Amino acid sequence: MREPTFLILTALAAGPRHGYGITQDVADLSERRVTLLPGTLYTALDRLTAQGLVQPDREEVVDGRLRRYYRITPEGVDALHTETARLRQLATAAEARLRGLRPRTA
Secondary structure (H helix, E strand, O other), rough: OOOHHHHHHHHHHHHOEEEHHHHHHHHHOOOOOOOOOOOHHHHHHHHHHHHHOOEEEEEEEEEEEEEEEEEEOHHHHHHHHHHHHHHHHHHHHHHHOOOOOOOOOO
């Protein structure tokens, strides 16, 4: 799973979000390393919807603009659990190998 997908699912795990809310949450989660442009976000949401990992939740009009909210599905929760476990296993393996190495000097 690519990092933006992981972060989108993580954002939606906190509850339904609209596009801008997802974008802001992804930026916060990644400490501003990942910035999703609208085209990238909505392409990812369309793909995740087609895969059954997210689904539209509701729509509302705010200040004359349509906000479409998305939520994670049970399949999306399972995929996020699986990816989280995979990343944890990789991090554990890296930490084990790093224990024997000296830290770099600046």
